[in-house]
Amino acid sequence: xxxxxxxxxxxxxxxxxxxxxxxxxxxxxxxxxxxxxxxxxxxxxxxxxxxxxxxxxxxxxxxxxxxxxxxxxxxxxxxxxxxxxxxxxxxxxxxxxxxxxxxxxxxxxxxxxxxxxxxxxxxxxxxxxxxxxxxxxxxxxxxxxxxxxxxxxxxxxxxxxxxxxxxxxxxxxxxxxxxxxxxxxxxxxxxxxxxxxxxxxxxxxxxxxxxxxxxxxxxxxxxxxxxxxxxxxxxxxxxxxxxxxxxxxxxxxxxxxxxxxxxxxxxxxxxxxxxxxxxxxxxxxxxxxxxxxxxxxxxxxxxxxxxxxxxxxxxxxxxxxxxxxxxxxxxxxxxxxxxxxxxxxxxxxxxxxxxxxxxxxxxxxxxxxxxxxxxxxxxxxxxxxxxxxxxxxxxx
Amino acid sequence: xxxxxxxxxxxxxxxxxxxxxxxxxxxxxxxxxxxxxxxxxxxxxxxxxxxxxxxxxxxxxxxxxxxxxxxxxxxxxxxxxxxxxxxxxxxxxxxxxxxxxxxxxxxxxxxxxxxxxxxxxxxxxxxxxxxxxxxxxxxxxxxxxxxxxxxxxxxxxxxxxxxxxxxxxxxxxxxxxxxxxxxxxxxxxxxxxxxxxxxxxxxxxxxxxxxxxxxxxxxxxxxxxxxxxxxxxxxxxxxxxxxxxxxxxxxxxxxxxxxxxxxxxxxxxxxxxxxxxxxxxxxxxxxxxxxxxxxxxxxxxxxxxxxxxxxxxxxxxxxxxxxxxxxxxxxxxxxxxxxxxxxxxxxxxxxxxxxxxxxxxxxxxxxxxxxxxxxxxxxxxxxxxxxxxxxxxxxxxxxxxxxxxxxxxx
Numbered sequence: 001x002x003x004x005x006x007x008x009x010x011x012x013x014x015x016x017x018x019x020x021x022x023x024x025x026x027x028x029x030x031x032x033x034x035x036x037x038x039x040x041x042x043x044x045x046x047x048x049x050x051x052x053x054x055x056x057x058x059x060x061x062x063x064x065x066x067x068x069x070x071x072x073x074x075x076x077x078x079x080x081x082x083x084x085x086x087x088x089x090x091x092x093x094x095x096x097x098x099x100x101x102x103x104x105x106x107x108x109x110x111x112x113x114x115x116x117x118x119x120x121x122x123x124x125x126x127x128x129x130x131x132x133x134x135x136x137x138x139x140x141x142x143x144x145x146x147x148x149x150x151x152x153x154x155x156x157x158x159x160x161x162x163x164x165x166x167x168x169x170x171x172x173x174x175x176x177x178x179x180x181x182x183x184x185x186x187x188x189x190x191x192x193x194x195x196x197x198x199x200x201x202x203x204x205x206x207x208x209x210x211x212x213x214x215x216x217x218x219x220x221x222x223x224x225x226x227x228x229x230x231x232x233x234x235x236x237x238x239x240x241x242x243x244x245x246x247x248x249x250x251x252x253x254x255x256x257x258x259x260x261x262x263x264x265x266x267x268x269x270x271x272x273x274x275x276x277x278x279x280x281x282x283x284x285x286x287x288x289x290x291x292x293x294x295x296x297x298x299x300x301x302x303x304x305x306x307x308x309x310x311x312x313x314x315x316x317x318x319x320x321x322x323x324x325x326x327x328x329x330x331x332x333x334x335x336x337x338x339x340x341x342x343x344x345x346x347x348x349x350x351x352x353x354x355x356x357x358x359x360x361x362x363x364x365x366x367x368x369x370x371x372x373x374x375x376x377x378x379x380x381x382x383x384x385x386x387x388x389x390x391x392x393x394x395x396x
Numbered sequence: 397x398x399x400x401x402x403x404x405x406x407x408x409x410x411x412x413x414x415x416x417x418x419x420x421x422x423x424x425x426x427x428x429x430x431x432x433x434x435x436x437x438x439x440x441x442x443x444x445x446x447x448x449x450x451x452x453x454x455x456x457x458x459x460x461x462x463x464x465x466x467x468x469x470x471x472x473x474x475x476x477x478x479x480x481x482x483x484x485x486x487x488x489x490x491x492x493x494x495x496x497x498x499x500x501x502x503x504x505x506x507x508x509x510x511x512x513x514x515x516x517x518x519x520x521x522x523x524x525x526x527x528x529x530x531x532x533x534x535x536x537x538x539x540x541x542x543x544x545x546x547x548x549x550x551x552x553x554x555x556x557x558x559x560x561x562x563x564x565x566x567x568x569x570x571x572x573x574x575x576x577x578x579x580x581x582x583x584x585x586x587x588x589x590x591x592x593x594x595x596x597x598x599x600x601x602x603x604x605x606x607x608x609x610x611x612x613x614x615x616x617x618x619x620x621x622x623x624x625x626x627x628x629x630x631x632x633x634x635x636x637x638x639x640x641x642x643x644x645x646x647x648x649x650x651x652x653x654x655x656x657x658x659x660x661x662x663x664x665x666x667x668x669x670x671x672x673x674x675x676x677x678x679x680x681x682x683x684x685x686x687x688x689x690x691x692x693x694x695x696x697x698x699x700x701x702x703x704x705x706x707x708x709x710x711x712x713x714x715x716x717x718x719x720x721x722x723x724x725x726x727x728x729x730x731x732x733x734x735x736x737x738x739x740x741x742x743x744x745x746x747x748x749x750x751x752x753x754x755x756x757x758x759x760x761x762x763x764x765x766x767x768x769x770x771x772x773x774x775x776x777x778x779x780x781x782x783x784x785x786x787x788x789x790x791x792x793x794x795x796x797x798x799x800x801x802x803x804x805x806x
Binding site: 090 | 725726727729730733734736737753754755796800
């Protein structure tokens with residue numbers, strides 16, 4: 001870290017803080033570290049633990065057997081941790097907002113053949129918006145979470161950087177935070193590795209120390225396709241259709257486009273195991289067609305991204321930006337050249353944000369419409385911005 | 397500051413009960429106090445139970461022929477009065493279940509409304525009184541509409557726990573008995589015992605439930621008081637012992653029962669407690685109405701159509717349910733949290749054990765809109781609050797609400 005930069009993991013807090021607690025080990029340790037820091041400084045500010053009730057499994061008829069969020073036992077765990085840390089703890093009901101901002105778009109996107117990323121939307125529209133707004137009413141200007149990410153202060157700028165633990169890094173889900181958000185957010189465990197976090201939890205005797213990792217999407221128990229079906233009106237469940245190749249030849253049938261993601265290889269269900277080396281190339285929701293082909297056929301010159309949130313001054317058509325693009329969670333990233341129209345063309349009413357063009361310059365990665373595209377600096381450390389991968393293909 | 401205004405959730409241990417319990421505790425070590433034992437310890441224990449029974453009888457105006465069954469709390473008492481008869485009926489062969497209906501209202505505590513759900517699952521008709529018009533309270537006609545000769549068990553809340561409205565249980569019972577003479581009528585009197593004057597006989601009910609920790613006793617103890625004539629209609633919920641005259645198996649919670657007896661005696665002696673509560677409620681009501689334009693006080697409505705014997709007694713003297721105006725960009729559950737941080741304990745109404753606040757379920761059941769359900773809190777007092785603290789608390793609540801209205805809408 002160069003001089004003049006300050007990591008804002010637990011230092012630099014002058015305000016009262018709401019720490020979001022899921023009951024899991026990461027947010028538990030985040031809360032514990034904040035409480036310890038407060039005690040060390042003998043600070044009078046408040047630290048308040050909050051669990052977000054976003055989804056009610058009793059109402060959704062989902063399975064309770066799997067460890068997911070929002071189960072009463074998670075709240076019990078979070079409350080126990082808060083008790084140990086000596087901070088007040090409350091459950092906030094955010095079900096309505098979550099349903100409207102995360103669940104409903106998630107289902108609609110899947111039905112339209114996209115592969116959405118609900119964690120991005122939850123962070124952007126629920127955790128760092130609704131929870132922040134409600135925290136402000138409690139006099140808390142700062143929201144802390146147990147994300148693996150770092151915020152580094154560099155002069156007047158707050159930089160979002162990958163966590164020290166590169167395997168656990170969650171910046172891919174956090175690109176939607178605005179510069180203002182970054183100045184009032186703390187990630188108390190961003191400078192730690194997962195084993196270090198678990199060790200702190202174990203040493204403090206936290207109930208969540210040995211809790212298994214939460215997997216995939218917190219509100220989906222079972223398969224996504226099953227979730228989409230259960231939460232759609234009968235008429236809205238995507239119907240089955242044809243699986244074809246790029247030449248339009250029929251290879252088999254599928255039971256709905258919501259079962260597929262572009263770039264997916266397994267589970268095509270083609271007869272005779274003939275899908276062994278085939279990938280989903282394209283999902284055509286309007287005609288219920290799934291186009292498959294060889295991996296090489298997935299290659300594109302780049303992609304178009306909409307709804308970019310920039311944490312640095314955006315590039316223009318004349319001043320392109322060389323950086324690293326991450327196209328999926330756990331994707332290592334690929335070097336790209338980014339340009340952006342100065343303003344919206346207005347030709348496409350559904351996408352009125354300026355179009356951002358991303359060209360692969362060394363190597364390529366499968367492009368999955370609906371997923372997030374997140375840009376990092378050339379060191380693959382600092383988040384520069386991010387947006388949603390468009391279904392519109394980039395032509396050469 | 398520290399100001400407890402959530403008495404409907406729990407009263408707080410009465411100082412005199414604390415003293416009596418502290419003095420009593422060593423006896424549990426010295427003597428072997430199991431009321432079922434044959435030896436002298438058993439005899440002493442029985443005496444303790446009977447003294448408490450008398451105190452409870454006196455508190456609710458019951459006579460020596462009426463039964464007092466000690467339970468683990470009002471929830472168990474409600475389950476025993478409401479659900480247990482239907483469990484027994486389920487075991488009987490050759491009965492026409494359609495002729496054994498349960499009647500209740502839509503504003504009951506979960507310990508009755510959840511029983512209603514179970515009774516329906518057992519195959520018995522359940523009739524629930526709801527107000528005809530949305531966002532209003534009941535009329536006599538709403539009750540009459542659901543009354544039917546097939547109703548064999550009925551249960552009504554006396555003082556509504558979330559909005560404070562007092563139901564004219566006596567008049568309702570009178571109408572119901574005319575239509576269905578064999579009906580067993582139960583009343584959930586948890587929030588009225590010790591707060592307003594009434595008696596088992598005047599209420600015209602067969603049984604009533606009460607809770608220890610709502611009148612300053614320990615939690616984990618309550619009672620079902622049953623009129624002598626109706627004891628034959630009782631069914632037990634817990635099996636496995638002859639305790640409580642075979643009405644409730646299990647070794648008695650002697651310490652809890654003792655504390656309940658002490659608290660009941662104190663409540664009976666304190667004839668001015670209702671007045672003190674009322675003055676606290678009035679003070680809070682006045683300040684909040686003045687400071688928050690557009691504030692709505694809920695629950696002060698009478699059930700229309702009945703000849704209310706005491707028109708003043710429409711609402712619990714200690715319960716103030718407020719709905720703040722839409723320009724306050726704050727939900728009830730956020731106000732509860734903000735108040736807690738400021739040292740003031742209030743609630744939205746019911747809270748589930750996980751800590752999630754579901755809004756005011758009574759207003760929801762009465763058909764109030766989402767705003768009213770979400771933007772309401774319940775303030776409930778004991779009457780022992782410090783006036784300066786109360787004024788300060790009302791100021792803090794007003795300030796939080798006023799500040800929230802200055803923020804842009806979300």
